Structures are given as C-alpha cells and as structure tokens.
Amino acid sequence: MNEITVVHQEDDAYAIFIRDHVLHVDQPRAGGYDSGPTPLELFAASLAACVAYYARHHLKDHSLPHTGLEVGTHFTLLAGEPLRVGSISLDVRLPWSLRPSDQEDLLKAIDPCPILASLDVAPKVTATVTCSPTDRAAEPARTPQSLH
Structure with missing residues (x-):
C-alpha cells in the first residue's frame, strides 16, 4: 500500500497526500x-464512505435499485482524557422502500467494511520519529512505540 503523507501547512492546517x-x-x-x-470528521467520513461502498454493491448484486444511496453519520466524543470517539451512528438512506428482510440483508452486507472491522478489533498502531540527518539531536535513536 502506498504511503499517505500529512504535511503541516500553517497553524493547525495540514495537507494529506494520498496517491494523486x-x-x-x-x-x-x-x-x-x-x-x-x-x-475526526474525516475519520467518520471514511467509515461512512466504506459503508456506502458495501451497501451499493450489495444492492447492485441483488438487482435492487442503488442510485441515490446516501450514508449519513454522526459521532460523539467521550469526556475526559484521552479525547476519543465514544459512539458512531450510521444511517443508510435509500430514496425507495425495501422489504424488512432486504433491510436486514443490507445491514449484514456492510459488515465486511474493513474500517468497521478495524474498529471492532483495534489494529496495533506504532509511531516513530525520523529526523533529517542535519537536524539530528545528540540523543539516542528511539524505537517504535505502541500508541495503545
């Protein structure tokens, strides 16, 4: 997988470079x-986009209408430290009716979304610090540390 790079622009603004x-x-x-x-909004949006992808493919694969599909999302933050997302709600919106059994099947069809799976079983996250050779301090190199 290609690297995603985040570059500081100014103050609290950053540019994210993903492929092109x-x-x-x-x-x-x-x-x-x-x-x-x-x-955090981008985090929730990526989850909603993943769910929309799986929902549309399910509808299409079952010869159900899929044009006009939307997925809305809201998230809440937990009080205290560390600041983190406490809940996320997803609303798969269709501009037509589905039978209750088709609605249940549609909800099951979004389960394979890898972002949902990553939230169910947290991935191991590591961080490192890399300094350019001219800016290296006289401190020993640090090894990757888990963020969990």
Missing part, C-alpha cells in the same frame, strides 16, 4: 482556518 489526491484537514476551534474537515 490532496485533502486538507484543519482544527478551526484550535485556531485553524476551517480549510477542511477536522481529522
């Missing part, structure tokens, strides 16, 4: 300029 795409994230409440969604 550039996304912008910003923290307007922390002094940013609202030049893009916050990282």
Whole structure:
C-alpha cells in the first residue's frame, strides 16, 4: 500500500497526500482556518464512505435499485482524557422502500467494511520519529512505540 503523507501547512492546517489526491484537514476551534474537515470528521467520513461502498454493491448484486444511496453519520466524543470517539451512528438512506428482510440483508452486507472491522478489533498502531540527518539531536535513536 502506498504511503499517505500529512504535511503541516500553517497553524493547525495540514495537507494529506494520498496517491494523486490532496485533502486538507484543519482544527478551526484550535485556531485553524476551517480549510477542511477536522481529522475526526474525516475519520467518520471514511467509515461512512466504506459503508456506502458495501451497501451499493450489495444492492447492485441483488438487482435492487442503488442510485441515490446516501450514508449519513454522526459521532460523539467521550469526556475526559484521552479525547476519543465514544459512539458512531450510521444511517443508510435509500430514496425507495425495501422489504424488512432486504433491510436486514443490507445491514449484514456492510459488515465486511474493513474500517468497521478495524474498529471492532483495534489494529496495533506504532509511531516513530525520523529526523533529517542535519537536524539530528545528540540523543539516542528511539524505537517504535505502541500508541495503545
């Protein structure tokens, strides 16, 4: 998988480079300029986009209408430290009716979304610090540390 790179722009604004795409994230409440969604909004949006992908393919594969599909999402943050998402709701919206059994099948069809699976079983996340050779401090190198 290609590397995704996040580059500081100014204050609390960052550019995200993904293949040939550039996304912008910003923290307007922390002094940013609202030049893009916050990282948490992007997190929730990526989950909704993944669910939409699986939902549309299920509908299409079962010869059901799929044009006009939308997925809405809301998230809440837990109080305290560390700040983190406490709940996420997803609403698969269709501009037509489905039988209850088809609705149940559609909800089951979104389960393979890898973002949902990653939320169910948290991945191991590691972080490292890499300094350019001219800026290296006289400290020993640090090894990757788990963020969990």
